[in-house]
Amino acid sequence: MKSISELISDDIKTVGIAGHVNPDGxxxxxxxxxxxxxxxxxxxxxxxxxxxxxxxxxxxxxxxxSAKSEPDDVCYDLFILLDTSDEGRIGAAGSLFQKSKHTVCIDHHISNKGFAEINHIEPDASSCCEVLAGLMDENLITSKIAESLYTGIIHDCGVFQYSNTSADTMRTAAMLISKGVDFPRIIDESFNLRTLTQNRIMGTALARTESELGGLVVFSYLTLEDMEKAGANRQDLGIIVSQLRFTAGCEAAVFIYEIEKDCYKVSLRSNRYVDCAKIASRFLGGGHVRAAGFSLEGKPDTIKERIIAALAEELDGIR
Ligand SMILES: [Mn+2]
Structure with missing residues (x-):
């Protein structure tokens, strides 16, 4: 596909659009x-x-x-799925996708095997929004459309920090900025902003940071009691482990939080050497090379010892 206009033939009057479960930026x-x-x-x-x-x-x-969060009983002429890597991840639309006369999926996930009638997947693109921008006629991109595309791009590439940021990503962002996107506001309000509760609970976790293996590993934890005191829930803890990873000299960051009495969720991040997925698989978890997770039972101290022992083996060569 070269252009979105190819999708809208004369017989297309009704269009459904949807994304994946737990939609991100x-x-x-x-x-x-x-x-x-x-x-x-x-x-x-x-x-x-x-x-x-x-x-x-x-x-x-x-x-x-104002998007609908439940499917209607309708049959669309065309159904467009965005940023959705497989059929199992279709969110609110569920059954509508199968019922529609024609289906399209536009995505950037390398794992997308192409389950729609028309599939346009660019695995090298930073984001689905970058793919879409390339399929749009620039003259039809209003400032509000540019605002949406820009938001999607910055959320998937961490405001141009992650390695998926390419020269094309920057060229696309430049074009969108030329449409009048208020980017300082979008970056602050949709990406950087934290609630007071989120900042407070992060403060508790950061103040508790321990340094292990000569500073190569940093560790912190939160108990259910900590979260209760701060009025925080699991969704408020998302960026703590990333912040721990930014400690000078740190190769691996370990953050654990209690999900039920004496049962902790472990988040692991590494900078250059440690294969987090490999460590996680030892504890029946999963993830990627630089980010992985699993669960362990016990008190923070014993859990820390077990993880540090596994990390010590991995870091043997670089110590
Ligand atoms: Mn995406």
């Missing part, structure tokens, strides 16, 4: 941008967006706060 940005772009390109189209509830920080994106 790229998923919400893609859905919002696609919905607006189709309306811009073909105002007579009847377009409906289906998306599970997103974080309120993404509600400024056009159409996201």
């Amino acid at each position: 790229d998923c919400a940005g893609s859905c919002s941008a696609m919905m607006q772009y189709l309306a811009e390109m073909q105002p007579s189209l009847d377009i409906t967006l289906y998306l599970e509830k997103t974080d309120p920080s993404l509600h400024f994106l056009t159409g996201i706060a």
Whole structure:
């Protein structure tokens, strides 16, 4: 596919759009941008967006706060799935995808095997929003569409920090900025902003940081009691382990938090050497080379010892 306009033949009157379960910034940005772009390109189209509830920080994106979170009993002429790597991850739309006359999937996940009638997958792209921008006629991209695309891109590449950021990503962002995107506000309000509770609970965890194996490993923990005191829940702990990883001299960061009495969820991050997935698999968990997770029972001290022992073997060569 070269252009989104190819999808809208004369027989297409109704279009459903959806993303994946637990929608993130790229998923919400893609859905919002696609919905607006189709309306811009073909105002007579009847377009409906289906998306599970997103974080309120993404509600400024056009159409996201009012997206339907349950499928209707409708048969669409065309159904477009965005940022969704497999059929099992279709969110709020579920059954609608199978029922539709024609289906399209636009994505950037390398694991996407192509389960729709038309599949457009660019595994080298930073985000689904970058893929979409490349399929749009630049003249039809309004500032609101640009805002949605820009938001999706920064969420998937960590505001141009991760290795998936390419020269093309930057060129796309430049084009979107030229459309008048208020990028300092979007970066702060949708990406950097934390609630008071999130900052407080992170403060507790950071103040408790311990240094192990000569500083190569940093460790911290939170108990259920800590979370209760701060009024925090699991969703508030997401970035703590990433912050721990930024400790000078640290190769691996270990953050554990209690999910039920004496049972802890372990998050592991590494900078250059440690294969987190390999360590996680020892404890029946999973993940990627630089980020993985698993669960362990016990008290923080005993859990720490077990993980440090596993990390010590991995780090043997570099100590
Ligand atoms: Mn994505």
